[in-house]
Amino acid sequence: MEQQRICTCRPGATVWLTGLPSAGKTTIAYELAGRLQAEGRRVQVLDGDEIREFLSAGLGFSREDRHANVQRVGLVAEVLARNGVTALVPVIAPYADSREAVRKRHQGSDTPYLEVHVATPVEVCSVRDVKGLYARQAAGEISGLTGVDDPYEAPASPDLRIESHRQTVQESAAALHALLTERGLA
Numbered sequence: 001m002e003q004q005r006i007c008t009c010r011p012g013a014t015v016w017l018t019g020l021p022s023a024g025k026t027t028i029a030y031e032l033a034g035r036l037q038a039e040g041r042r043v044q045v046l047d048g049d050e051i052r053e054f055l056s057a058g059l060g061f062s063r064e065d066r067h068a069n070v071q072r073v074g075l076v077a078e079v080l081a082r083n084g085v086t087a088l089v090p091v092i093a094p095y096a097d098s099r100e101a102v103r104k105r106h107q108g109s110d111t112p113y114l115e116v117h118v119a120t121p122v123e124v125c126s127v128r129d130v131k132g133l134y135a136r137q138a139a140g141e142i143s144g145l146t147g148v149d150d151p152y153e154a155p156a157s158p159d160l161r162i163e164s165h166r167q168t169v170q171e172s173a174a175a176l177h178a179l180l181t182e183r184g185l186a
Contacts, residue, residue, distance in 0.1 A: 010041065012081035013185045014074075014106060015176065017090040018099065018120030018155060019118030020147040021133050022125040024164035024172065028118060031173035033088055036186065044080055046073055048091040061144050067098045074102030081111045086185070094146045096153040111186055116176060117158040122147050124165045 015032075017025040029045050036043045051073050052059070059065040071092045077087035095101050099115060106113035125147070126134035137145040144150040155161075162172045162180050180186035 008107075009172050010084060011112060011185060012042070012084045012086055012182070013112035013114060013183075014077040014081045014087045014089060014102075015114045015116060015180070016077070016093065016099065016102065017088065017116045018093045018158075019120060020122055020125045021092065021145065022128040022130045022153055023118040023120035024128075024162075024169065025092075025118045028162065028164065028172045028176065029088040029090040031169050032176050035173060035177055036180075039186070041186070042085045043088065044085050045088045045090065046077055046080075048073075049059050051076075051091065061150070061164050063095065066094060067101075068092075070098040070102060072119060074105055077102075078106050078111055078113075081106070081113075082109055086180075089108075092146050092152070094150070094152045096155070099155070112183065114159040114179065114183070114185075115155055116160045116162060116179075117155045118164050118172075119154065120164045148160055 015030060019025050024049055033043045048089050052069065055072050056069040058067050059147055070091065073091050077089050080087040101112050129135055133145055136142045137148055145151045160176060162175060164172050178185055
């Protein structure tokens with residue numbers, strides 16, 4: 001007689017942090033990852049820059065390419081989350097329909113998905129300018145910068161809105177940790 005396995009693992013989830021470039025998405029994700037790992041959780045940060053370099057190499061920044069990138073990241077996150085990993089996804093994902101397609105993929109597999117809007121004003125992001133994108137755009141070296149000369153569709157009703165310019169990284173991560181705890185995901 002075959003013995004049935006019962007999984008006692010904790011549920012995984014995808015936490016998608018969307019926002020403008022230099023909003024603080026990746027910094028918050030890594031801070032939260034550290035907290036969750038310290039609690040014994042399985043966590044993976046799917047950094048947008050790393051994904052672009054490896055999984056989405058060759059894609060540009062047209063609407064179609066951005067959609068393809070978001071769907072690829074969404075698939076990886078959903079597979080990880082379905083298998084008990086908390087996938088933290090600090091990826092801009094500027095279009096609401098792309099984010100909604102990822103949400104539906106998660107719903108289809110009954111996998112928890114949270115959308116977090118790191119709502120940092122473009123003026124603050126341009127001062128932070130972690131990668132020098134705003135300066136390069138202002139100098140005319142690049143175009144298509146999300147939130148400046150390319151659209152960013154802010155979430156209408158995210159699971160959590162973080163105003164990273166009004167609180168510390170630790171406070172932002174704590175707010176997100178509280179949401180995960182409230183939903184039984186931490």
